[in-house]
Amino acid sequence: MSRTLVLILGDQLSPALSSLRGLDPARTTVLLCEVMGEASYVGHHQKKIAFIFSAMRHFAQELRGAGWTVDYVTLDDPANTGTLVGEVTRAITRHQASKVRVTEPGEWRVLADLQSLTPVPDILPDDRFLCSHAEFQDWAEGRKALRMEYFYRLMRRKTGLLMDGDEPAGGQWNFDHDNRKRAAPDLFMPQPPRHAPDAITRDVLDLVAQRFGSNFGTLEPFWLPVTRADAERAAQTFITAALPHFGDYQDAMLTGQKFLYHSLLSPLINVGLLDPLAMCRMAEAAWRDGAAPLNAVEGFIRQIIGWREYVRGIYWREGPDYVRRNALDAVRPLPALYWTGRTGMACMAAAIGQTIEEAYAHHIQRLMVTGNFALLTGIDPHALHEWYLAVYFDAFEWVEAPNTIGMSQFADGGLLASKPYAASGAYIDRMSDYCGSCRYSVKLKVGDKACPLNALYWDFIARHRDRFAGNPRMAQIVRTWDRMAETQQAALRQSAARFLERLDETGTDL
Numbered sequence: 001m002s003r004t005l006v007l008i009l010g011d012q013l014s015p016a017l018s019s020l021r022g023l024d025p026a027r028t029t030v031l032l033c034e035v036m037g038e039a040s041y042v043g044h045h046q047k048k049i050a051f052i053f054s055a056m057r058h059f060a061q062e063l064r065g066a067g068w069t070v071d072y073v074t075l076d077d078p079a080n081t082g083t084l085v086g087e088v089t090r091a092i093t094r095h096q097a098s099k100v101r102v103t104e105p106g107e108w109r110v111l112a113d114l115q116s117l118t119p120v121p122d123i124l125p126d127d128r129f130l131c132s133h134a135e136f137q138d139w140a141e142g143r144k145a146l147r148m149e150y151f152y153r154l155m156r157r158k159t160g161l162l163m164d165g166d167e168p169a170g171g172q173w174n175f176d177h178d179n180r181k182r183a184a185p186d187l188f189m190p191q192p193p194r195h196a197p198d199a200i201t202r203d204v205l206d207l208v209a210q211r212f213g214s215n216f217g218t219l220e221p222f223w224l225p226v227t228r229a230d231a232e233r234a235a236q237t238f239i240t241a242a243l244p245h246f247g248d249y250q251d252a253m254l255t256g257q258k259f260l261y262h263s264l265l266s267p268l269i270n271v272g273l274l275d276p277l278a279m280c281r282m283a284e285a286a287w288r289d290g291a292a293p294l295n296a297v298e299g300f301i302r303q304i305i306g307w308r309e310y311v312r313g314i315y316w317r318e319g320p321d322y323v324r325r326n327a328l329d330a331v332r333p334l335p336a337l338y339w340t341g342r343t344g345m346a347c348m349a350a351a352i353g354q355t356i357e358e359a360y361a362h363h364i365q366r367l368m369v370t371g372n373f374a375l376l377t378g379i380d381p382h383a384l385h386e387w388y389l390a391v392y393f394d395a396f397e398w399v400e401a402p403n404t405i406g407m408s409q410f411a412d413g414g415l416l417a418s419k420p421y422a423a424s425g426a427y428i429d430r431m432s433d434y435c436g437s438c439r440y441s442v443k444l445k446v447g448d449k450a451c452p453l454n455a456l457y458w459d460f461i462a463r464h465r466d467r468f469a470g471n472p473r474m475a476q477i478v479r480t481w482d483r484m485a486e487t488q489q490a491a492l493r494q495s496a497a498r499f500l501e502r503l504d505e506t507g508t509d510l
């Protein structure tokens with residue numbers, strides 16, 4: 001009797017996966033394998049590896065419970081070849097499989113690996129995403145600029161989310177202008193639910209401690225959901241406790257508050273424990289029931305059916321060399337402080353510190369703190385891309401690379417963002433309370449006591465003056481630079497140069 005082998009990857013933990021659809025469980029073996037190749041293509045955060053391995057092991061249990069035959073290869077299996085290709089090849093022989101099936105992976109590298117298999121597997125579309133590759137191509141074809149906002153409207157119409165007939169609910173597509181409140185310490189901050197590790201997770205934690213104990217980040221306490229049931233409970237908690245304020249404080253940062261009103265759902269959605277469209281429907285229901293305001297619900301839905309789908313479209317459209325783009329010719333090596341968190345800048349210390357502890361920082365910390373610092377100091381975008389890919393528990397290349405290379409570093413030359421997300425200390429001061437406890441003064445522009453972002457910002461504008469002068473969204477800032485007195489320009493550039501020299505010598509500003 002011919003057998004089909006279905007390979008399920010560590011970020012494909014969904015029972016309705018395309019590769020399983022229509023198959024007879026009696027003639028199918030499902031293969032999940034922990035392999036060193038995937039666990040080490042970048043130096044992943046310890047919590048990220050533990051999360052993925054534990055979620056994979058729990059998913060294997062879930063599939064067995066649903067009647068599938070599952071072959072699960074653990075990392076410490078002595079026969080483990082260490083690669084996906086090696087494990088599929090071994091499994092074909094072991095199960096005398098005549099066919100191999102897989103849902104398309106989330107990375108060019110893995111796609112190339114799978115295409116090198118003999119027999120070449122049936123590679124099926126990943127329809128957990130709303131927008132197929134062909135639909136994205138159709139939308140992008142012939143457009144001068146690929147702006148997310150227009151793509152998002154297409155997805156709103158397609159799903160009917162927050163639509164009243166053909167019109168957007170509330171008469172507007174986007175309520176972002178309402179979402180800029182500064183958070184204050186006396187706000188009630190909901191905390192994400194914490195899940196005690198069960199026996200399966202404890203085994204994984206031991207394995208990770210033993211094999212990856214010198215990787216970046218702290219492994220324990222480990223409290224992430226790793227089962228579908230726990231993920232669904234975490235989603236429900238977010239909808240009731242945090243979603244109502246999600247919009248208001250989306251761009252805020254506050255000392256000691258790692259999560260604010262963010263959902264922490266990205267790893268759960270990205271590995272397949274939660275369905276993105278179902279999450280959006282839950283959020284919409286909260287608005288229709290009067291339990292959450294429209295600006296919050298629209299903001300949340302836009303992140304998922306807008307940004308999340310859009311960056312995936314960009315990743316696959318632009319091809320495997322996208323991660324090597326470097327439109328601003330930035331070549332500075334990644335300073336050690338990204339790994340140690342040792343810096344006098346309170347904003348950077350907070351973002352990197354919580355990254356070490358939790359494998360998590362929220363969007364504005366990624367974009368406007370660690371990303372902004374890298375942009376202003378001219379860090380090699382590929383090195384930075386590898387850092388983001390390693391350190392966050394939700395990091396998979398299809399989503400991380402466009403956010404880093406495109407949105408954060410402008411390294412694709414403006415394909416994704418119409419202007420660089422560059423900011424001086426004033427932005428951090430406006431959106432957070434970090435500056436109050438910082439050793440640097442945000443009010444000072446130059447000198448060793450001044451917030452380094454102030455001089456670095458103008459140094460960045462000066463370095464790219466000619467390039468930015470032609471960008472309508474940057475022209476005003478270039479004119480401000482041009483009008484500055486030469487002595488002021490020189491003082492700013494010297495201050496930046498002194499900071500960069502110290503950074504290059506020591507890997508930190510301390």
Ligand code: FAD
Pocket residue numbers: 261262263264265266267269270300303304307308309311361362363364366367371388389392394395396399400401403404407408
């Ligand atoms: P929330 O703020 O609660 O947002 C809700 C959901 O919207 C998220 O769970 C996520 O699924 C989606 N979302 C929000 N923003 C984006 C976005 N820009 N792109 C795609 N989806 C989005 N996101 C990842 O999932 N993986 C990554 O590796 C990743 N790397 C990033 C690197 C950089 C430099 C930047 C600037 C952003 C990156 N993001 C990445 C996007 C975003 O920062 C995270 O999705 C978000 O911080 C996850 O936390 P959350 O679940 O609490 O999000």
Ligand code: DLZ
Pocket residue numbers: 008009010011012033034035036038039040044048049052105106107110396397
């Ligand atoms: C990220 C990751 C890790 C750490 N380990 C595994 C693994 O051992 N086995 C596996 O199938 N997948 C793993 N993954 C997820 C893959 O790297 C992911 O499927 C690809 O990057 C494509 O998105």
